[in-house]
Amino acid sequence: MEALHVPTTRGRRLGAGTLLGLVAIATALFVPATTFAAAPAASTATITTAACDEGRWPASAQGVPATFHAGARAGDYIWHSSTGWHLRFTHVGTRRVVFSGKIVSNAPLTVAPYRLESGDSFVLSADRLTLTYRFTNYGRIDGLNFRTACATRLWFRGSMAGTKLPIGRIWIGSAGHHPLQNPFVILRNS
Numbered sequence: 001m002e003a004l005h006v007p008t009t010r011g012r013r014l015g016a017g018t019l020l021g022l023v024a025i026a027t028a029l030f031v032p033a034t035t036f037a038a039a040p041a042a043s044t045a046t047i048t049t050a051a052c053d054e055g056r057w058p059a060s061a062q063g064v065p066a067t068f069h070a071g072a073r074a075g076d077y078i079w080h081s082s083t084g085w086h087l088r089f090t091h092v093g094t095r096r097v098v099f100s101g102k103i104v105s106n107a108p109l110t111v112a113p114y115r116l117e118s119g120d121s122f123v124l125s126a127d128r129l130t131l132t133y134r135f136t137n138y139g140r141i142d143g144l145n146f147r148t149a150c151a152t153r154l155w156f157r158g159s160m161a162g163t164k165l166p167i168g169r170i171w172i173g174s175a176g177h178h179p180l181q182n183p184f185v186i187l188r189n190s
Contacts, residue, residue: 056188056189057080057186057188057189058173058186058187058189059173060172060173060175060177061078061079061080061172061173061177061186062079062080062081062173062174063079063081063173063174064077064079064081064086064174065077065078065079065171065172065173065174065175065176066174066175066176067171067176068088068090068171069090070090070139070140070141071090071091071092071093071139071140072090072091072092073091073092073169074090074091074092074097074160074169075089075091075158075160075165075168075169075170075171076088076089076099076101076156076158076165076169076170076171077089077090077143077171078156078170078171078172078173079172079173079174080173083145083147084145084146084147084148085145085146085147085148085154086114086143086144086145087103087133087143087144087145087146088114088141088142088143089135089137089141089142089143090137090139090140090141090142091137091139091160092139093139094138094139095138095139096136096137096138097136097137097138097160097161098134098135098136098137098160098161098162099133099134099135099137099142099158099159099160100132100133100134100135100158100159100162101132101133101156101157101158101159102130102131102132102133102155102156102157103130103131103133103146103154103155103156103157104129104130104131104154104155105129105130105131105148105151105153105154105155106129106151106152106153107129107148107149107150107151107152108127108128108129108148108149109124109128109129109131109146109147109148109149109151110128110146110147110149111124111131111144111145111146112144112145112146113143113144113145114141114142114143114144114145115140115141115142115143116142117135117136117142119136120134120135120136120142121133121134121135122134122144131144131146151188152187152188153185153186153187153188154185154186155183155184155185156170156179156182156183156184156185156186157182157183158170158182164182165182166182167179167180167181167182170182170184172186
């Protein structure tokens with residue numbers, strides 16, 4: 001396995017301990033989806049109306065990815081803000097590219113489309129825990145805005161042109177972090 005070296009502003013390399021610490025932090029925030037594969041489903045018999053602190057999602061998921069704009073590299077751009085979660089799709093050029101996927105929450109979701117066009121669709125399951133989408137993109141911006149009702153985890157799976165997106169085509173938060181795998185889970189801080 002090749003060592004990863006991250007230069008500091010003075011041109012020095014971070015020590016192995018610092019690098020391992022950074023890997024541990026990234027692993028804690030963007031957990032592979034298989035970690036929760038056997039977790040029981042949350043009960044949805046009662047939907048609580050209590051206010052939820054939306055600001056407790058990881059700092060690394062906050063803010064629009066810096067590289068995101070219409071016509072940017074093809075893929076999924078995901079972030080959280082004071083208004084909830086945002087998922088956007090774009091690609092270089094004007095050819096037709098289909099983005100599809102699924103988001104699963106352990107608490108009910110509300111969703112609103114962003115620049116929905118003919119041929120774009122999304123479905124929120126009856127229990128409001130599963131959001132399935134399919135967007136046809138022509139190089140502009142399409143997407144969804146959604147909020148959770150105090151969820152503690154969100155599971156994401158994204159595809160482009162019928163193929164699972166490689167992790168390098170998924171950008172999370174203002175720093176554009178990539179998940180460890182696709183699908184992946186983002187956990188709420190406790």
